[in-house]
Amino acid sequence: MTKLTGKADRLEMPANFPKSVILETQELTRRFDKFTAVDALNISVTSGEVFGLLGPNGAGKSTVIKMLTTLLPASAGRAAIAGYDVTHQQDAVRKVIGYVPQALSADGSLTGYENLLIFAKLYDIPSKQRRERIRDVLAFMGLEEASDRLVRNYSGGMIRKLEIAQSILHRPQIMFLDEPFGFATSFKSGNPPNGVAHQQSDSIRLLVAKYGILWRNFVQITAQPYF
Ligand SMILES: Nc1ncnc2c1ncn2[C@@H]1O[C@H](COP(=O)(O)OP(=O)(O)OP(=O)(O)O)[C@@H](O)[C@H]1O
Ligand SMILES: [Mg+2]
Numbered sequence: 001m002t003k004l005t006g007k008a009d010r011l012e013m014p015a016n017f018p019k020s021v022i023l024e025t026q027e028l029t030r031r032f033d034k035f036t037a038v039d040a041l042n043i044s045v046t047s048g049e050v051f052g053l054l055g056p057n058g059a060g061k062s063t064v065i066k067m068l069t070t071l072l073p074a075s076a077g078r079a080a081i082a083g084y085d086v087t088h089q090q091d092a093v094r095k096v097i098g099y100v101p102q103a104l105s106a107d108g109s110l111t112g113y114e115n116l117l118i119f120a121k122l123y124d125i126p127s128k129q130r131r132e133r134i135r136d137v138l139a140f141m142g143l144e145e146a147s148d149r150l151v152r153n154y155s156g157g158m159i160r161k162l163e164i165a166q167s168i169l170h171r172p173q174i175m176f177l178d179e180p181f182g183f184a185t186s187f188k189s190g191n192p193p194n195g196v197a198h199q200q201s202d203s204i205r206l207l208v209a210k211y212g213i214l215w216r217n218f219v220q221i222t223a224q225p226y227f
Pocket of ligand 2: 061062063102178
């Protein structure tokens with residue numbers, strides 16, 4: 001059984017920063033027919049915490065994210081985002097999350113600005129605020145210069161940045177980034193999970209405060225606070 005647990009109480013955050021559980025799963029499970037892709041996963045993530053989920057290809061990382069973002073129903077167990085149940089309060093969950101899928105998804109036939117405008121409308125950002133919000137996220141991601149260029153002429157990294165910009169337009173409380181930096185998961189299925197950590201931990205640790213290793217049906221791993 002795969003289990004991920006962890007607490008962020010060793011993270012250094014401002015004393016007045018409100019600490020609350022922003023994401024919690026309890027025995028979250030997803031089966032595809034008889035195949036169990038995610039097996040009774042338990043994660044607890046606190047506001048302000050950056051949590052990284054590592055694992056080999058096929059370990060179930062994207063499946064976990066899809067369940068947490070309401071794109072895929074769970075087979076068993078439960079999950080809550082900002083206190084909202086991902087099964088029973090999907091609309092509320094969608095309002096408080098940002099999501100960057102694993103596959104590049106921006107529309108290449110539109111400019112960066114036009115892609116962002118679609119998301120601004122999807123998120124019901126009032127029309128008077130759209131231009132400023134879009135300008136802000138473009139600046140935040142360093143894409144101002146590319147704003148009016150067709151996305152098909154962007155580099156892969158620029159598309160990723162644009163997608164992150166899309167996902168923060170509505171100022172979500174929590175972000176889900178599925179392999180946002182294109183890390184290759186090169187280890188083979190026979191390797192012990194520790195190998196996963198060793199191969200990726202140096203770069204991952206620079207980016208995340210805590211990470212868990214997902215190793216399907218194999219071993220229980222506890223997420224390691226880094227700080
Ligand atoms: N819709 C589906 N139908 C059947 N099996 C699926 C489906 N989606 C995922 N799976 C299976 O579930 C397992 C987990 O897939 P998932 O995409 O979550 O892995 P991952 O950890 O994100 O891998 P990667 O590092 O390659 O992105 C895989 O064995 C995959 O084949
Ligand atoms: Mg994946």
